[in-house]
Amino acid sequence: MNKLQAMEVFIQVVDTGGFTRASENLRLPKATVTTLIQALETSLSVKLLNRTTRHVSVTADGAAYYERCIRILSDVRDAEDSLIRNRLSPSGRLRVDAPTGLASDVIIPALPQFFELYPDIQLELGCSDRQVDLVEEGVDCAIRGGRRLADSRLVARRVGTMNYITCASPAYLKRHGRPMHPDELVHHRCVNYFSTRTGKVFDWYFTRNDERVQVALSSHIAVSDSYAYTAAGLSGLGIIQMADFLMAHMIRDGRFVSILDDWTNEPLPIHVVYPQNRHLSAKVRVFVDWTTELFARHPTLC
Structure with a gap:
């Protein structure tokens, strides 16, 4: 019955x-x-x-x-x-974590449109390049770049791709010259980027036709934040390799000069990740869908 x-x-x-x-x-x-x-x-x-x-x-x-x-x-x-x-109209607190550059340059400028669609969501946006523990820290979802998902407790949905560009300030190039091959970077000053979670310094990768070069560079400075990394390059501390969506306008206005243009870098997938028990949450679902559409419209992240 x-x-x-x-x-x-x-x-x-x-x-x-x-x-x-x-x-x-x-x-x-x-x-x-x-x-x-x-x-x-x-x-x-x-x-x-x-x-x-x-x-x-x-x-x-x-x-x-x-x-x-x-x-x-x-x-x-x-x-x-x-x-x-x-x-139909999700409501309540939504805690999201995103890398500083993506949050400031891509997500936040588009949030007025998000709130027009979902006015009852209260968004808490954590902005840092630190990889948070979503389960331990009570984060609903996070935007991450990477090829591997290390945490088996998380579900990942691919929402875009980041391409990287190698560049330096005009003052640096005038002082130290312009490298023509990735192997020449060992004779230059470069700014390194390290993981706050592991402390590991990330290698640089270059591809041209069938040639692939991986370069591990020593440096005078390594940072763990995208804006600090860009600031180090602007200060003439060395060559940097940064996501092109952050560098494009600074190359156009002359603050940076792209180098090694005949070499490409392997694109880095962007995922929205969330704990397995959040996959039915309407708030998470609409934010993931909105982010996917936002990145699909972006000229360099799709």
Whole structure:
């Protein structure tokens, strides 16, 4: 027996004063209505209705049960309506973590459009290049660049691609010259980037036709933040290799000069990652979908 359906049938019988009208209103066979009422009384071991050939009336126990059924079904409908409203217009706190550069240059400028679509979401956007522990720190989802997903507790959805460009300030190139091959970088000053999680300094990669070069560079300075990294390059501390979406406007205005232009760098996939138990969250789902569309429209991240 479907208990909720039986409650609904019982309420209709009481409200209409008979089985026939209840079956018509519910578009159920009269025999089904009768069977459900009998099954309900059997399961409760209580007589809910007094029946005669002409009239159906509610017993004292039935009247008390009727009031409870009204409240229970009302609560069920409220819960269902709330879920439907939340699916159509998600609401509440959403904690997101993103790398500094992506957050400042891509995500934040587009947030007015996000809030037009989802005005009831309260977004908390953590901006850093530190790789947070989503589960331990209560983060709903994070945007990450990388080819491997190290944490098996997370689900990843690919939303874009980052391309890298090698460049230096005009002052640096005037002072030290322009390298023509990646192997020449060992004779130059370069700015390194290291992981805050592991402390590992990232190697540089170059590809031209069938030639692939991986360079591990010693340097006078290594940083762990994209803006600090860019600032080091602007200060003439050395050559840098940075995501092109951050460098394009600075190359156009002459603050940086791209070098080794006949070499390409292997694109880095961008993922939105989230704990496995958040995959049904409407807030997370709409943010992931919105981010995917945002990056697809971006000239260098799609």
